[in-house]
Amino acid sequence: MLSKQELLAYAKRSGIDAVGVAPAERFRDVEPQRNPLSIFPQARSIVLCAQEIPRGVFRGTEEGTLWTRAGRLIGAHYMYTLARFLEDEGGVAVPSSPMAAERWPEGVVFRTGSVAPNVYPDLSYAMVACGLGEIGYCGLLLTPQFGTRQALGLIITDLEIEPDPVFTGTVCDREQCAKCAAACPLGAIDTSKTTDVTICGVTRTVAEVNRQKCLYCPNGAFPDTTYSEAMPNRLTAACGRACLAHLDASGKLEHRYATAFRRREPWGLDLHDI
Ligand code: SF4
Ligand code: SF4
Known part of the structure; x- marks a missing residue:
């Protein structure tokens, strides 16, 4: 089993600041269209990654001097790099930076018992299940490290990774x-x-x-x-x-x-x- 410390070391080397891990069982009851296990049914671990967004990205809008987007999803390059590290450990690692939930599905079911493309993993669910944070009162996702200031990405892997407990803390008042x-x-x-x-x-x-x-x-x-x-x-x-x-x-x-x-x-x- 890959330890959480080893995973975090790989994540840091990939430019990712925090990770939370859930065993696949925690996702068994999630609706198939939004379930990462629909993408990789043999997965044993779901890894939610957070990358801190600099506070300066928010300050410009706060002051009305610079409008810039605080990206909600981690750039593909970082997720790709972490997936490569995990595959060097002998597993299969599927990086996922899901697009808007409202966009899907937009294709047809091509095999009985399957779901229509594309699957949009539920990041709110993953936030709690992987132990990284919670849904705030206004619907934004909050972590104890950065509050609202993170981009998120998911890795679905058949590696067994030391899990985190479900998030039971409170960030939001x-x-x-x-x-x-x-x-x-x-x-x-x-x-x-x-x-x-x-x-x-x-x-x-x-x-x-x-x-x-x-x-x-x-x-x-x-x-x-x-x-x-x-x-x-x-x-x-x-x-x-x-x-x-x-x-x-x-x-x-x-x-x-x-x-x-x-x-x-x-x-x-x-x-x-x-
Ligand atoms: S709740 Fe909606 S309308 Fe109100 S400030 Fe936030 S984004 Fe804007
Ligand atoms: S901490 Fe306060 S401002 Fe932030 S989501 Fe919760 S209630 Fe809203």
Whole structure:
């Protein structure tokens, strides 16, 4: 069995900052269309990778000086490199940086009992199942290391790797915080409508987010380039930055800075400006 330490060493050499591992059994009940085991049924381990996004990527939008995209998915090169290391250990390793869930399926089932292409692994599920973090109140994925500031990628492998426990910690302060909802001038995060999401026995409350409003967000959201109707990338949007500012100021995150993320009223357009 590959130890977690060995995996982390390979990940660091690949430019990946954190990894969480789930044995394949934790994914057996996931819907086939969103299950990494539909891609590689013989897999024994699912590895979720996180790559820290520099805080500077968010600061430009925060100040209204530079609009840039904080990529939600780890670049293919990094995932490819880690997959190569894992295959040198004798396994098969499938790197996956899934595109928008809303885009799929777009093909036909070509074999009885199979699923239509393409399979989009559920990264929210993987976040908890692989022990890396949780779903925040506003639907963004949060880790104790970086809060909202990570890109994600998945490796599906038949190597047996030392697993992590399911994530049972709390990064998000939910109703007691709700700063993500308060920061949205369009009122797109409705705290009166919530859903309890249960993953591997861990339940978290998530507020309803109005995708139609987010598609027209003028405050730092970026369209998903893989599917125009998909929920946009909200990492640098007003909601995502409010969350980052809150977690940064709370001192909860493992990666701390000498300076605050939020230094003045954030730049933003109000409803009447649009
Ligand atoms: S992306 Fe924009 S519209 Fe959607 S919740 Fe965030 S700030 Fe509001
Ligand atoms: S702003 Fe607060 S309530 Fe919203 S996701 Fe972040 S920590 Fe959770």
